[in-house]
Amino acid sequence: MDRSRPSLRRKLLWWLLLPQLVLWATGGLLAYRIALSYAEKAIDQSLTQSVRALARQVKPIGSGLLIDFPRAAQDVLEQDPDDRISYTVSSPPGQFLLGNQRLPQPEGEQPVRSVPLHYTATLDGRALRMVALDLDYGDGDVPQVLRVQVGKGMAEQQRIARELIADMLAPLLVLGALLSVLVYGGVRRGLAPLTRLTAQLENRSVNALQPIAATEAPQEVHALVTALNDLLRAVERSVLQEKRFINDAAHQLRTPLAGLISQVESAQQETQDPALVQRLDKVHRGAVRSAHLVHQLLTLARSESQVLRAPLDLAALAREVAREWTPRALAAGMDLGYEGLDRLPVSADALQLREALANLIDNALRYTPAGTSITLRVGQDPDGSAVLVVEDTGPGLRADDMDHVFQRFWRGSELPGGCGLGLAIVQEIARRHGGDARVEQIAPQGLRVEIRIR
Template identity: 65%
Template sequence: MSPQAALAGQGAGSAGHGLSLKRQLLFWLLLPQLVLWLVGGALAYRIALSYFEKGLDQSLTQSVRSLARQVKPIGSGLLIDFPRAAQDIIEQDPQDRVSYLVSSPPGSFLLGNRQLPGPPPGLAPTTGEPLLYNVLVDGKAMRVALLEVNYGETTSPQRLRVQVAKSLAVQQRLTRELVADMLAPLLLLGALLSVLVYGGISRGLLPLKRLQAQLGQMGRQSEQNVSTLLPIEMTQAPQEVHALAGAVNQLLVAVRRSLGQEKRFLNDAAHQLRTPLAGLISQTELALAEPDHQALRERLSKVLACAQRSAHLVQQLLSLARNETEVRLQPLDLAALVREVARDWTPRALSAGVDLGYEGAQSLWVQGQAMLLREALSNLLDNALLYAGQGSVVTLRVSQLQQQALLEVEDNGPGLSDIERAHLFERFWRASELPGGCGLGLAIVAEIAQRHGGSVSAQALEPHGLRVRLSLMLAPHA
């Protein structure tokens, strides 16, 4: 499966789960409105009810004081000046019924509604001060104002209790009507605001729809030709969509670079393997047709050489492809690594008649990947031993220059001209026709240096020779 198909499959799979972005935005924008509407309604109801209670308490307090003034002591008795017409006026509204009770001593009925209960337990009335509380009379909630006063002679004091109660039905009905009249316009405004929010979200998501359309068109075009993956253009879009488009463009650049590397690798491999494989086939055919035993051995020797060159080329191509991926750097001792590689290459240097030595720092820590640095140094040594010639001297050197670590491989061989050094790190470029090389060793060194955030260069030595320098980053604690 191609990278585009995998990404498309992941996108399609994720799109089938959960709510769409528009629905999520609508939900999280409209839900607070609904919560505020409900909380506002509850608060409005409670506030309106409290104001009605204050008005009702004030009215009951005035009524109970007025009724108490109508009770006049005469000697050791009472004169209640409360005409029947006044009683009828008080009790004329059945929904907003007002009841009263006069008792002396408290609890002994004199006048009014016997069903009015006294104060609940825990509430003790104070003489001359009205006491307000709620009770249930015939299953209906009522608000009661109670006032106790003293009368009579000082030698035989008496206490009078006056109670006036009013139904809460009208108060609660008015409160509900007031809250409903308040919330109805707010509900209409909320509906209008919801429509505006929906339109705003739809308009705000248009850049995402355009981005989706562009990506879909790019996906269809990429099925025909990957080179058509051009950057996304979002000239008129919010800043967040620009950031998203920028991230997608970075991803497209990485995809194009990866596909380009794969294409280049395939082209290089096909081009470079064609010649040794053709020679291998040709030498095999000649060997099969060769009657002479000695000539057959020569043909087979050439077949072996072609096979070895092909194997070496495949190994270098695979190494080059592996080095083009990201590497994870960690602190390592470059000097110790170079000395270890030098010991491993000493037998080959002796067999080639080359004096291989090391000089420089005993320890120098860099940020690197040991396997890749070992491969880069091996390629440098392979080129030095191959082209410096018998009797030459190859020196490995590790040193520090400011904030960089330097790894140098130099030899006193014939060296290279200025024109040849300009092409030294190009792929498949060879300065000599000596057998054994394929023109990828130093290209691999350049790739490894780049993956380590460093660089590679070559300088000519006097009177002759060549120095290849690899610059690397020092470890933080170096």
């Protein structure tokens, strides 16, 4: 699978899990704000109780005040040095009487008589939650106002909020992780038919045109399978038409060309006219070349169609081909032999591999001078690929020609007889067997053609 291309599974997981993550984070933030609100309410209730209790200790006597606030009560209020409760009593409001005279007064909204006012202030860089309570005292002729303030740091509020968040978000986190696992499993299970369909297509042969079975797939995949099966049936009809054309062409072209060659050869034997012999020789060469071209074209067409793989011994096949071509090699003054493994079982199309070897040996015999050594080799790579090699000690090819050797109708020599399809056929056969074909120069001279099949 190409990781650079967009994946349907990744897209589904992205659009399913990302909103879940956003909602979880938003829920966590809202839960934190709610926890802070509840913690603030709890602290406000505690401060309200404290300010009322402190107000009860301030008792009016005539036009004055009696503050009955024992030391023990002060120690209780100030017992926590990190987050202790601070208080102040002032009358009139703002005129210090008792406590911490640095406590800030409320800004903006002012307390209503006998109704606690809660507000937030800052003292020495520390946030405080405060409550102010104004009370009337004194006789009717001289009314006065008493203000009692109590403040407490925000550390307790934040601690309570954190505990609430931990208690709330931990289960949410576990549920979110469980939901993510369920979403991943659901997406994977939902896409399983596509995965099976992909594996079915990848594992079948390039020429297997049978319909694809997807009986357990959902409706959407059934539509895809139906479209693929329609395409496969159309390709199968095209292949059958091509095969019929190849068979008809083989019958219609080979027989007349063979008859023409036979008639020309008979005419060459019967005539003594040098001019006519020369003309007949040209006709004979043209007919032989046409027959060879027809054979190569038909071979190329067959190599592009179906590959009928069957178990065979590749080494035995190479030795057999070498023996078949040995008489022609001896007639041309060349040494043809086999080297390599004694046995190599593979699954391949014996007819097509035989044709590929025949093309390589024919090229070596046709385009190398007498005295050349031609060697067939069979080996196996560490990755399990079978390797067929044909080497010769001829002049080889120019460096500029190496990029063109597998092009159809390209010829590296002007010698008569060839049609430029031999190596193209070899490459097509190698690809039809899941491999490839390579050509390389041999030092100090020579050419090596390698066929890999898998």
